[in-house]
Amino acid sequence: MIKVVILGAGNVATHLFKAFFASEEVTVVQWYNRHLKTIDLHKNKVAVTDDLSALKEADVYILAVSDDAIETLSEQLTFSNRLVVHTSGSTSLYAIEKKHNRGVFYPLQTFSKDTTVDFSAIPICVEALKKDDLKVLKKLAKAIGAHPHKVNTDQRQALHLAAVFVNNFSNQLYRIAHEITESQGVEFDILKPLIKETAAKIETISPYMAQTGPAKRNDKKTIKRHLKQLEKEEHQAIYTLLTQSIKNTHGH
Amino acid sequence: MIKVVILGAGNVATHLFKAFFASEEVTVVQWYNRHLKTIDLHKNKVAVTDDLSALKEADVYILAVSDDAIETLSEQLTFSNRLVVHTSGSTSLYAIEKKHNRGVFYPLQTFSKDTTVDFSAIPICVEALKKDDLKVLKKLAKAIGAHPHKVNTDQRQALHLAAVFVNNFSNQLYRIAHEITESQGVEFDILKPLIKETAAKIETISPYMAQTGPAKRNDKKTIKRHLKQLEKEEHQAIYTLLTQSIKNTHGH
Structure with a gap:
């Protein structure tokens, strides 16, 4: 005991x-x-x-x-x-x-x-x-x-920092998605299975392998239209930065 | 049929x-x-x-x-x-x-x-x-x-855009977390239960209510140390922008 x-x-x-x-x-x-x-x-x-x-x-x-x-x-x-x-x-x-x-x-x-x-x-x-x-x-x-x-302490601090990315920051992306869907009067709930699957996917494959979407494909037309759809400057800045980050990771 | x-x-x-x-x-x-x-x-x-x-x-x-x-x-x-x-x-x-x-x-x-x-x-x-x-x-x-x-078309396009945030962008945050843990020789796998729980949590509470962490608390000391820990400028920029976004959402 x-x-x-x-x-x-x-x-x-x-x-x-x-x-x-x-x-x-x-x-x-x-x-x-x-x-x-x-x-x-x-x-x-x-x-x-x-x-x-x-x-x-x-x-x-x-x-x-x-x-x-x-x-x-x-x-x-x-x-x-x-x-x-x-x-x-x-x-x-x-x-x-x-x-x-x-x-x-x-x-x-x-x-x-x-x-x-x-x-x-x-x-x-x-x-x-x-x-x-x-x-x-x-x-x-x-x-x-x-x-x-x-x-060790360095490893714990790295985990703590990484946890902010996967937890706090991902959750803020969910929040932004909530704002985007609400602005068109469509239920945020429709996104929940995708959110769940995004997290579940990396149980079996690495985040690198799991990536899909316009940034990875370097689909300029869709990226441009998405940026036009976003009303808040803050959301545009996040979209631009994370799109660039995906491009850097996947070699565009 | x-x-x-x-x-x-x-x-x-x-x-x-x-x-x-x-x-x-x-x-x-x-x-x-x-x-x-x-x-x-x-x-x-x-x-x-x-x-x-x-x-x-x-x-x-x-x-x-x-x-x-x-x-x-x-x-x-x-x-x-x-x-x-x-x-x-x-x-x-x-x-x-x-x-x-x-x-x-x-x-x-x-x-x-x-x-x-x-x-x-x-x-x-x-x-x-x-x-x-x-x-x-x-x-x-x-x-x-x-x-x-x-x-309708506007709603579908809003869902498609929101899906990029919750899927592609969240997944890129997992990728960055992978880089952070690897740089200290600690297993990315340790983060998987947290990733799963972050997605599972919003089944019952809104992303707004689910938020925790240094940005929401406006914990300047931790934010400063985290920025110092990050080696890549790109990761620092993402940390800064998403921290500011959480602060804006939660009224700091």
């Missing part, structure tokens, strides 16, 4: 709490947040506190807080020589105060407040300075059905 | 042939291509020809050819007053010679040579000048398990 203390009450903290709570191999011995009100509704399931000096003993302390808060919070912890990890994709392991056994437990997934998260098959990037700590983090990931991946 | 003649031998033509061939409600009475060699391997399943004057009688003639070829090919057809449709997302219905009963049968999906296409749940945009022709096209879509959507 792995004993865990969660610190923070954002999306990652809340989804991790739910996953740990559901696991038979993990006990959440305590949940800390600076504002007790946010986590108070969970007090029948877990001991809650807003007092850093009252933290219980555990195998792992998970700082699921904003990047900027990691350093300060880790300094404020009154104990030392225990495994303290953060959940950030972009923050150095060394942001954690050096009196602790430091580590990273970064789930590579998109967490919204109102959507449920199934941790099975989610990759969790783990990092630790001690071998035994790495073992604990891998075990913790597996305990919620996730896939642990040992990566 | 709907009798169909397919003209053309590209990805759309080939995938449609397979779907029609598998349907009990459709007979492909003939398959035409200018070069017989390309479709010759199907001659044990369907009558093939490279002779436009030898086309058999059918309920629908499907011009699954490149946009530029639609007009000329429709003029070259020796008969008249039969239902002739093209499969293009961006070409006007009126590109088809007016001696025919004109229509559009545009499957909104990405077709690659080497991937199988499941037409069930695929939207097919249908357009026709006559009510009875529209009925035939709807029936034809349903016969292969697809969902017919009656749209």
Whole structure:
């Protein structure tokens, strides 16, 4: 049984709490947040506190807080020589105060407040300075059905950056598509099977091989008409830049 | 039973042939291509020809050819007053010679040579000048398990443009993510669950609601570090533009 203390009450903290709570191999011995009100509704399931000096003993302390808060919070912890990890994709392991056994437990997934998260098959990037700590983090990931991946800091930061492209930026393209369809009074829903298939396709072939469309074909006539159809300058600029990027990739 | 003649031998033509061939409600009475060699391997399943004057009688003639070829090919057809449709997302219905009963049968999906296409749940945009022709096209879509959507030309062209954003451009973002992960020797595969979830998420919430990440939070520190991490100027430009677009959408 792995004993865990969660610190923070954002999306990652809340989804991790739910996953740990559901696991038979993990006990959440305590949940800390600076504002007790946010986590108070969970007090029948877990001991809650807003007092850093009252933290219980555990195998792992998970700082699921904003990047900027990691350093300060880790300094404020009154104990030392225990495994303290953060959940950030972009923050150095060394942001954690050096009196602790430091580590990273970064789930590579998109967490919204109102959507449920199934941790099975989610990759969790783990990092630790001690071998035994790495073992604990891998075990913790597996305990919620996730896939642990040992990566170094550069690799984790590359994944975090790449995640912005495939998640935030793709989602913004969906948003623009939503605007385009709405402007002609046609349902955005019609695009959903294509969106799903675009993501599903790269399970079997590389994005390079999966590419189709006017930019790849260098179909100047269609590109010109598309640019004319777009009403917003911002959308025209995105169209032009991504079309050029596809052309560069595919050698036009 | 709907009798169909397919003209053309590209990805759309080939995938449609397979779907029609598998349907009990459709007979492909003939398959035409200018070069017989390309479709010759199907001659044990369907009558093939490279002779436009030898086309058999059918309920629908499907011009699954490149946009530029639609007009000329429709003029070259020796008969008249039969239902002739093209499969293009961006070409006007009126590109088809007016001696025919004109229509559009545009499957909104990405077709690659080497991937199988499941037409069930695929939207097919249908357009026709006559009510009875529209009925035939709807029936034809349903016969292969697809969902017919009656749209006008402006709406179809908006969907075609929006499809470039959600399909070609998203796929290019996956490609860039592939380059970023490779540059640090980390597996692109780790991103696949996130890519899948990003697409799956908008089944239940709008792209607007689904957005997360540094641009939406206006997290300047992370944005600055990400830009520094990117080695290619092109990738920096895309990062900057899409970050600004998210900021504009979410009011920063």
